Amino acid sequence: MPTPAAAESETGLLPEPTREEIRLEKVLSALSDPLRLGIVRAYLRDGDGEERACGWFKIDRPKSTRTHHWKVLREAGVVRQRQVGLERRNVIREDDLNARFPGLLDLVVAWEPDETDVT
Amino acid sequence: MPTPAAAESETGLLPEPTREEIRLEKVLSALSDPLRLGIVRAYLRDGDGEERACGWFKIDRPKSTRTHHWKVLREAGVVRQRQVGLERRNVIREDDLNARFPGLLDLVVAWEPDETDVT
DNA sequence: CGGCTAGTACGACTTGCATCGTACTACGGA
């Protein structure tokens, strides 16, 4: 674990696409999964714009599955993630996403899980 | 071919989800494919809100693949489709989508294909 | 140090998805 590209920084920042590099189809794909929709929505509603460790999100999946989902979100440019000791701390890239795709995060906030969606 | 649920109507309307039934994650998934993004974008830019036959969209794929994509769009509630003789005529459900997901279609219009995207 | 926690990489598995060709229905016109 840890040691995200150590060269990357003392900030522990993980690789991510720049604002300009974020692709709509990638973001849409990342958000088309109910579990990930729920992750982003939870943050937007209760995260208060602060960094939240992976553990803060109560994701009902084994660790390995969670790791996978975080990776998808980060690579799509939805999440900014940095390593702090044991923890991976996350923020949703609200500024970037609002700049690139105005209104999209509002849709996520307004989204309501289907009864068949498990979180 | 034809005879869409004949019982459905003389209008040739194909089955589609109602406005309320449209699911965000379904729409996002449908639009996360560059080819389908391109279809919807082409309509929003040049379709003038009029019904357009499948052939109006110059989709660079064999017929069977095109059939598949149309089906995805229709079942997600993005497209309304009706059979008229030989043709399948389509409109993007702008009213419904704007009512349910304000701003989303604007993102589609503003989308720019990646150089690696083929249409 | 040992035990526990946070989280990843890896691989296996199952399912989903984009693609394609084939065979077909239906329609329209010569």
Next chain:
DNA sequence: TCCGTAGTACGATGCAAGTCGTACTAGCCG
């Protein structure tokens, strides 16, 4: 009627994606 067109259903294919368990790294604390 025949031929061409518009488009579908079906099945095969290959790849992607969600899931999981396993083995592991790293950090923290008693």
